[in-house]
Amino acid sequence: xxxxxxxxxxxxxxxxxxxxxxxxxxxxxxxxxxxxxxxxxxxxxxxxxxxxxxxxxxxxxxxxxxxxxxxxxxxxxxxxxxxxxxxxxxxxxxxxxxxxxxxxxxxxxxxxxxxxxxxxxxxxxxxxxxxxxxxxxxxxxxxxxxxxxxxxxxxxxxxxxxxxxxxxxxxxxxxxxxxxxxxxxxxxxxxxxxxxxxxxxxxxxxxxxxxxxxxxxxxxxxxxxxxxxx
Numbered sequence: 001x002x003x004x005x006x007x008x009x010x011x012x013x014x015x016x017x018x019x020x021x022x023x024x025x026x027x028x029x030x031x032x033x034x035x036x037x038x039x040x041x042x043x044x045x046x047x048x049x050x051x052x053x054x055x056x057x058x059x060x061x062x063x064x065x066x067x068x069x070x071x072x073x074x075x076x077x078x079x080x081x082x083x084x085x086x087x088x089x090x091x092x093x094x095x096x097x098x099x100x101x102x103x104x105x106x107x108x109x110x111x112x113x114x115x116x117x118x119x120x121x122x123x124x125x126x127x128x129x130x131x132x133x134x135x136x137x138x139x140x141x142x143x144x145x146x147x148x149x150x151x152x153x154x155x156x157x158x159x160x161x162x163x164x165x166x167x168x169x170x171x172x173x174x175x176x177x178x179x180x181x182x183x184x185x186x187x188x189x190x191x192x193x194x195x196x197x198x199x200x201x202x203x204x205x206x207x208x209x210x211x212x213x214x215x216x217x218x219x220x221x222x223x224x225x226x227x228x229x230x
Contacts, residue, residue, distance in 0.1 A: 006047035035059030054083040069099035169229040
């Protein structure tokens with residue numbers, strides 16, 4: 001499915017040429033020549049990326065960028081700013097400060113514009129993939145990629161095995177996990193030679209202390225069977 005680009009520029013001739021170029025390179029393009037309409041389109045049309053000029057009457061590109069980035073009604077939208085007048089270092093820095101993901105000065109090469117669009121989209125796709133891998137329950141956020149745990153926005157210092165054990169319990173929420181299964185999965189033990197429940201018990205106890213009563217209450221011991229996150 002083609003990626004949707006919202007293209008914004010008050011130079012109608014450049015707007016038309018850029019639109020045709022992007023459409024010829026497999027993008028779906030919605031476009032406007034003013035910032036206020038662009039903000040409405042950003043809310044209603046859910047573009048995958050916005051490419052906007054800075055120097056426009058009314059709502060300029062910097063203000064549009066800041067307004068879009070402050071929206072809280074959907075996934076974040078990447079923005080590339082282009083400008084023929086604001087090309088100094090302080091202008092570019094200002095654009096990034098407003099939330100721009102990239103900055104391109106005029107005159108620019110259309111192949112470079114396409115390359116920048118594709119690069120920004122790839123970064124966002126990777127970021128969304130990482131976010132999707134996170135586990136978020138009851139204010140507890142587990143990031144398997146970064147191997148971090150946060151509870152109510154504070155870091156929870158977990159050992160490597162505590163982290164692996166907690167992640168396993170959360171991923172298998174509602175399922176009773178036997179001691180042998182946990183020893184094999186978290187510790188990589190051969191349970192025909194080692195099947196001591198004390199190893200799991202000690203780590204469960206430590207997890208409960210570090211997570212506090214609210215979350216610890218959901219790590220349930222099922223007598224004779226094992227543990228589950230309920």
